[in-house]
Structure formats: structure tokens, C-alpha cells
Amino acid sequence: MRISVISYDFWDYDQYIVEALRRKGIDAHHIKITSVTHSGFEERVINAISKTFLNRNLKKEKRKQYVLDSLEKLGHQDQILVLNPDTFDLPTLQKIRENTDVMITYLYDNINRVPVECDKLSLFDTIFSFDDSDIDQYGFKKLTNYIYLPYKPKEQQHPEMDLFYITSYDNRRVALIKRLARKLMKMGMKFQIMIIGKKSWKHQLKNLLVQIPENVFLIFSLKKVSHEQLPQYYMNSKILLDLMREGQYGLSFRIFEAMALEKKVITDNESIKKYDFYNPNNILVLNEDLSNIHASFFETAYEKVPEEIYRTYTLDYWVTHVFKLNIK
Known part of the structure; x- marks a missing residue:
């Protein structure tokens, strides 16, 4: 064929x-x-x-x-x-x-x-x-x-970060990143956010760049990160962040990358609750004021997706x- x-x-x-x-x-x-x-x-x-x-x-x-x-x-x-x-x-x-x-x-x-x-x-x-x-x-x-990454169980990973997020610049996402970063900083979380875009976009986050603590990494890049590099960033974090682009309603590749590497996900995509792999222990759907983010979500262990469900993705x-x- x-x-x-x-x-x-x-x-x-x-x-x-x-x-x-x-x-x-x-x-x-x-x-x-x-x-x-x-x-x-x-x-x-x-x-x-x-x-x-x-x-x-x-x-x-x-x-x-x-x-x-x-x-x-x-x-x-x-x-x-x-x-x-x-x-x-x-x-x-x-x-x-x-x-x-x-x-x-x-x-x-x-x-x-x-x-x-x-x-x-x-x-x-x-x-x-x-x-x-x-x-x-x-x-x-x-x-x-679809899941394109090879399966790698959490037991074979030793993450140093609490949360990782990589994204292209988007007005909606950046507005939410500002609010979420402040919340995570107050919680004392160690996280890394990478924004891929133009130099001129960096000033959009200038009020967030003031007094950044040592456990927070904000990276701005003009070049995208290759697929060969991405899994290393993912595996170095307990949780992956996934924020919807303006006008997006389906699931991004981030969700399926997280499944392959047994990573928890924090997302603002309410539709994820409809899927058979959804587990509130693994996936936190943000509410409007971000009040449902608690340290317990970072502390509890990931629960494996049943094999018969995982296979279909x-x-x-x-x-x-x-x-x-x-x-x-």
C-alpha cells in the first residue's frame, strides 16, 4: 500500500x-x-x-x-x-x-x-x-x-521542578500565566515557563519579572524547542501546564505527551472531563479564580491510566x- x-x-x-x-x-x-x-x-x-x-x-x-x-x-x-x-x-x-x-x-x-x-x-x-x-x-x-512519545513510567524519572510549561505567545495565555505564576510563587512552587515568540513580546510580562524568586524560571526564546529536547524538560517536572489558545476547544498534544510520561496536568480546558482517561487525581481543571490549586495536587502520586484506555490514544x-x- x-x-x-x-x-x-x-x-x-x-x-x-x-x-x-x-x-x-x-x-x-x-x-x-x-x-x-x-x-x-x-x-x-x-x-x-x-x-x-x-x-x-x-x-x-x-x-x-x-x-x-x-x-x-x-x-x-x-x-x-x-x-x-x-x-x-x-x-x-x-x-x-x-x-x-x-x-x-x-x-x-x-x-x-x-x-x-x-x-x-x-x-x-x-x-x-x-x-x-x-x-x-x-x-x-x-x-x-495522539501519543507519539515512547511510554516512560514515573518510577524511571526524577523531576526537580514542580511544574513546566512551554507555549507560543498568545494574549489569552499570557494573561493567565501572569495570574497563575503569582499563585504558584505564593505557594513556594519551583516552576519553569518558556514562551516562544518575538523580542517585543517580552515587555508584556515586565510586571511579573519584578523580584522573581530563585525557584522560578521564565525563559523567552525566538526559536522553538525541538522534539528531541522537549521530553527532557517534561521529565524534569512533576506537572505539565496546558493552557488553551484563544478559540481552541479540543485537546492539545500536551495532554498526550503527559500520558506517555505519566505526568499530572493542570489545564483550563473544561472539555477534558468528557474523556475516558480523565482522572481528577491526575488532571486539575482550573476554575476562574484559580482557587482550586492546592499543594495536595502536587503531593499525591500519579495514577496510571488503564492500559485498554491508554492504547486507544x-x-x-x-x-x-x-x-x-x-x-x-
Whole structure:
């Protein structure tokens, strides 16, 4: 069977899908759009001029052509999974469709936040979504993110931090981080918060940077942290923080990373209570005034998720479900 995954894969999650397929003996390929960049300063300048005066984004055109050229080299595919379908124009999606028997998409964002036109969606045989509101409104099929990290029990870890959080800059998140950090500092918790973004965003937290105690680490970075590095940060903390992005309703990858490493989670996502793995001993859902954060949550041990439930969130289960595979 031949399967291709087409995506930006900005955070390097989608590569795991292809690796899981290959472990099942499938001829799988990842057409990663972000691998196409301008080769130098001259190309960047030309593209800037083209966008300004001709309303043409040459980099986008280059990336579209890369996808189509890649498919031509690979030959006809049995299935193609297109992530980030909003990034393609209709003619490109139609050409992709011509290269496969089955075309699938998984929407990483909800339609309200990242719109996808109906004529584009009509090209897909199956549309998966993690967002309950979109599932109810449009009839998409329910699908969460997946556990891509190898399982590592808490007994094999020796965390030094009480809480860890890494996030891209978001106004809603930063407002909550300020309040939550003050609460944790009063409790004497040792925690680390990493915010990935532009230099100009750092001033948004200036009132929080005054008199930071030694047990608190606020890190600002212009570069994202690689997936190779992330597990080390996670394993060095008892609890992972997960705050919703504005307009987000589904579960982030953080929840599934926490399951793989047997980490407790503090989150503001009320919808997590609907899932079969939810355990109030492991997952604390913040109330509006943060008054339900107590030291006892940090002190009690993590309770293992039953194996039969854990298995349904693994990447192996995910690819079998999405591509309707019968092989083991």
C-alpha cells in the first residue's frame, strides 16, 4: 500500500505518522512543505517585491509546485492525508486528488479560527476534527491527537521542578500565566515557563519579572524547542501546564505527551472531563479564580491510566483508524 502525508509540520509532529506507517510495512512518504525555502537573500527580496507589487507569493507557489512534483515522482497513491488544507488553493487540491484513490484530512484547527472553504472540503473522502463544535455543526469525524512519545513510567524519572510549561505567545495565555505564576510563587512552587515568540513580546510580562524568586524560571526564546529536547524538560517536572489558545476547544498534544510520561496536568480546558482517561487525581481543571490549586495536587502520586484506555490514544491505533488498516 502507498500512502503519502502532505503537511507543513511546523512543530514536527507529522513525521511520526509516516514512521508509524513504515513500521507497519507500508510504503509511506512525507511531503513536508516547510522543507521548501528561499535559497538566499536575493530570492527573499524578489518574493517581497512580488507580494507587494504583483500580489504573488513566489514562496507559496514554489511550495505548491514542490508538492505536485513530489507526487509525480512517487506515482499514484492509495491514500493521501492532507494536513493544513487551508494552505492550498482549490486547483492544487484538485490535482492532489487526481493522484490518489482516497484523500483524507485532519483539521488541526477549528473552522472558526482557520476557515476552509466548502468546495475544498468536498474533495475529501473523510474529514477528521478534534473540535466538538465543528463535529456537531459540520458532521466531521471525531479524532484526537495522539501519543507519539515512547511510554516512560514515573518510577524511571526524577523531576526537580514542580511544574513546566512551554507555549507560543498568545494574549489569552499570557494573561493567565501572569495570574497563575503569582499563585504558584505564593505557594513556594519551583516552576519553569518558556514562551516562544518575538523580542517585543517580552515587555508584556515586565510586571511579573519584578523580584522573581530563585525557584522560578521564565525563559523567552525566538526559536522553538525541538522534539528531541522537549521530553527532557517534561521529565524534569512533576506537572505539565496546558493552557488553551484563544478559540481552541479540543485537546492539545500536551495532554498526550503527559500520558506517555505519566505526568499530572493542570489545564483550563473544561472539555477534558468528557474523556475516558480523565482522572481528577491526575488532571486539575482550573476554575476562574484559580482557587482550586492546592499543594495536595502536587503531593499525591500519579495514577496510571488503564492500559485498554491508554492504547486507544497511541499513534499505532491512530494510523490504523485513520487509514482503515487491517494489518497488525
